[in-house]
Structures are given as structure tokens and as C-alpha cells.
Amino acid sequence: MLEGMDPAPLSTCRLTDAELVLTAESGDLWAEGSFAAEGEAPCDRCSEPVVVRFGKAFRSLLVPKGRGPAGTGHAELREEDLDVGYYDGKGLEVNDIFWEQVALELPLKVVCSEDCRGICPACGANRNREPCSCPGGAPQGPFDALKTLKGKKE
Ligand SMILES: [Zn+2]
Numbered sequence: 061m062l063e064g065m066d067p068a069p070l071s072t073c074r075l076t077d078a079e080l081v082l083t084a085e086s087g088d089l090w091a092e093g094s095f096a097a098e099g100e101a102p103c104d105r106c107s108e109p110v111v112v113r114f115g116k117a118f119r120s121l122l123v124p125k126g127r128g129p130a131g132t133g134h135a136e137l138r139e140e141d142l143d144v145g146y147y148d149g150k151g152l153e154v155n156d157i158f159w160e161q162v163a164l165e166l167p168l169k170v171v172c173s174e175d176c177r178g179i180c181p182a183c184g185a186n187r188n189r190e191p192c193s194c195p196g197g198a199p200q201g202p203f204d205a206l207k208t209l210k211g212k213k214e
């Protein structure tokens with residue numbers, strides 16, 4: 061499932077659970093369901109592979125292309141959790157519905173852990189595994205460098 065799609069920043073992504081109920085209502089389609097997905101991505105800081113799991117329940121209204129939502133009866137359209145999508149009137153790929161939902165939930169950035177210490181910029185060691193002995197274990201920003209320069213002048 062979810063083949064032919066770009067799950068960036070994940071390198072792989074598959075559905076582990078998916079439920080969908082489609083209800084037709086005067087040409088519109090209500091899609092209600094939920095999904096659970098699992099993917100893998102390199103940690104943004106240390107590049108170690110991280111397994112990411114996410115999912116959500118969704119409810120969307122699919123209206124035929126070239127036409128807005130039918131009538132004025134859709135007061136629920138203002139609900140924030142409701143997505144409105146379009147289909148070409150002939151049919152739609154269930155896969156597409158899920159992929160659209162998955163795409164909305166893809167993480168922007170993946171880290172193996174909130175306190176991942178990343179890779180040492182000096183020696184390239186993964187600091188989660190091997191504490192390296194490079195001086196200045198704490199990351200030194202440009203402002204730290206300025207402070208040092210000032211300190212030397214005075
Ligand atoms: Zn990491």
C-alpha cells in the first residue's frame with residue numbers, strides 16, 4: 061500500500077491499519093476512517109534509522125470536481141477537522157484517500173529521541189554511543205565565539 065508516493069522525510073512508509081467507510085450523499089462522498097502508519101527515517105541529528113509510528117481518525121467530504129459542496133446543507137463544513145477533497149466524478153482510489161491523510165500527518169523532522177546528542181562535528185562520533193573526548197563538548201554557537209574573542213581583548 062501507498063506505493064508510488066513520496067513520504068519525505070520518511071524513507072519508507074506503510075499502513076499498518078486502515079479503516080474506511082464511504083457514504084454517498086447526493087453525489088458527494090463522505091469518507092470516514094482512520095489509519096495507523098509506520099515508517100522509517102534517518103534521525104535528523106545522528107542519522108541512525110528511526111521507526112516512526114503515527115495515525116489519526118479522519119472525516120472528509122469528497123465532492124465531484126468542478127462543483128462546490130452540494131447545496132447549503134453542509135453546515136458541518138466549518139468544522140476544523142473536516143477536509144474537503146475532490147474526485148473526478150467517476151470514482152476514486154481508496155489508496156489516494158489514505159495517502160492524502162498520511163501526507164498531512166507526516167512528521168517534518170525525525171529525531172531518534174528528544175535528547176539525541178547527534179554526531180560530533182569535530183570527530184564524527186555518534187555521541188549517543190561513544191562520548192568523544194573533543195574539547196568543548198557543548199555546541200559552540202557563533203555568539204560563544206564572539207564572547208571568547210572579547211574576553212581575549214580585555
Ligand atoms: Zn539521533
Ligand SMILES: [Zn+2]
Pocket residue numbers: 180181182183184185192193194
Ligand atoms: Zn568528537
